[in-house]
Amino acid sequence: MYKVFGMSASGNCYKVKLLLEQLQAQYRWEEMDILKGATRTPEFLGINPNGRVPTLEIKPGQYLPESNAILCYLADGTAFWPSERFERAETLQWMFFEQYSHEPYIAIARFICKFLPADHPRRADLPRLRERGYQALAVMEQQLARRSFFVNGAYSIADIALFAYTHVAVDGGFDLERFPAINAWIERVRAQPRFVKMA
Amino acid sequence: MYKVFGMSASGNCYKVKLLLEQLQAQYRWEEMDILKGATRTPEFLGINPNGRVPTLEIKPGQYLPESNAILCYLADGTAFWPSERFERAETLQWMFFEQYSHEPYIAIARFICKFLPADHPRRADLPRLRERGYQALAVMEQQLARRSFFVNGAYSIADIALFAYTHVAVDGGFDLERFPAINAWIERVRAQPRFVKMA
Numbered sequence: 600m601y602k603v604f605g606m607s608a609s610g611n612c613y614k615v616k617l618l619l620e621q622l623q624a625q626y627r628w629e630e631m632d633i634l635k636g637a638t639r640t641p642e643f644l645g646i647n648p649n650g651r652v653p654t655l656e657i658k659p660g661q662y663l664p665e666s667n668a669i670l671c672y673l674a675d676g677t678a679f680w681p682s683e684r685f686e687r688a689e690t691l692q693w694m695f696f697e698q699y700s701h702e703p704y705i706a707i708a709r710f711i712c713k714f715l716p717a718d719h720p721r722r723a724d725l726p727r728l729r730e731r732g733y734q735a736l737a738v739m740e741q742q743l744a745r746r747s748f749f750v751n752g753a754y755s756i757a758d759i760a761l762f763a764y765t766h767v768a769v770d771g772g773f774d775l776e777r778f779p780a781i782n783a784w785i786e787r788v789r790a791q792p793r794f795v796k797m798a
Numbered sequence: 799m800y801k802v803f804g805m806s807a808s809g810n811c812y813k814v815k816l817l818l819e820q821l822q823a824q825y826r827w828e829e830m831d832i833l834k835g836a837t838r839t840p841e842f843l844g845i846n847p848n849g850r851v852p853t854l855e856i857k858p859g860q861y862l863p864e865s866n867a868i869l870c871y872l873a874d875g876t877a878f879w880p881s882e883r884f885e886r887a888e889t890l891q892w893m894f895f896e897q898y899s900h901e902p903y904i905a906i907a908r909f910i911c912k913f914l915p916a917d918h919p920r921r922a923d924l925p926r927l928r929e930r931g932y933q934a935l936a937v938m939e940q941q942l943a944r945r946s947f948f949v950n951g952a953y954s955i956a957d958i959a960l961f962a963y964t965h966v967a968v969d970g971g972f973d974l975e976r977f978p979a980i981n982a983w984i985e986r987v988r989a990q991p992r993f994v995k996m997a
Contacts, residue, residue: 671886675883687871688862
């Protein structure tokens with residue numbers, strides 16, 4: 600049985616939970632409180648030297664970090680990751696976009712707003728994070744104005760990866776009302792079989 | 799024939815060039831001067847709405863952005879991307895690590911030092927970038943102390959992805975002498991068949 604080292608409030612961890620539920624896979628969830636240093640213990644650094652969650656235990660001694668690599672592992676051979684060569688690469692394209700051009704702005708803005716004190720100096724970063732985050736949302740809007748899901752019109756791990764922090768972007772001060780295609784896509788994702796909400 | 803929209807001084811673009819050479823694939827290179835706005839023209843934004851290079855033209859009208867997604871596309875079905883399920887995911891794990899925990903610090907420090915004026919305000923970011931960059935290098939060192947290449951001891955696109963900015967980290971003020979396993983790995987990558995240098 601899989602074991603997920605994860606923090607329920609993290610979008611990166613929610614991605615893994617959502618896919619496991621949609622695959623009807625069996626797993627145990629080990630809740631890790633990042634803010635209390637759970638990912639910095641010698642024990643956990645032995646599991647993932649980069650000290651991050653989610654990390655998937657496939658079996659004792661076999662561990663896989665990086666949320667989007669975990670999605671690829673779990674989705675391999677299923678309808679959640681297309682088997683056609685170019686569509687596979689397009690799925691990865693959106694997942695790398697998510698980790699490079701989206702998450703560092705939209706997830707970090709949410710973290711600052713939701714988890715740090717109101718007078719924390721990192722609030723000074725918010726204008727720049729929002730500018731870059733809105734750029735990412737505009738790229739998504741353009742794609743979703745033409746397609747119902749990111750790759751070839753079919754729900755995939757690219758949608759799961761991008762849904763995680765997009766649907767809670769309001770927590771970081773983003774106004775999603777500007778993006779009608781994104782809003783319609785969020786509703787399509789929510790309507791997928793075995794969809795579960797983020798904690 | 800493939801066409802690569804790329805900037806020769808960019809490590810992300812160099813990844814694609816190195817793999818294409820090692821695959822002995824035919825391609826044309828279209829040099830794009832990012833600093834002069836070549837990725838912000840309406841024409842290029844029609845090709846890649848995120849306005850970034852490298853972007854691969856597979857055939858006219860079929861484009862793939864994101865350096866690491868391009869590596870996966872090109873390496874699919876070759877020895878550069880393992881076919882075993884867990885090894886495939888481990889390869890992706892290191893490629894997501896590269897884009898999230900490595901490139902934003904090591905490549906950006908290099909960009910600031912090499913391409914911006916000596917009195918540019920972004921130089922104030924360098925201490926933080928170096929702290930995070932050294933954390934990424936320490937994670938790599940730990941893996942390379944145990945293995946000759948990142949995944950299962952065989953040269954793969956994970957090595958190409960991480961080599962690109964690691965071997966020029968000195969440009970961003972990083973001291974690689976602290977990392978003997980990384981230095982030995984750099985020499986092993988350089989010794990691969992059909993290796994080509996970065997411009």
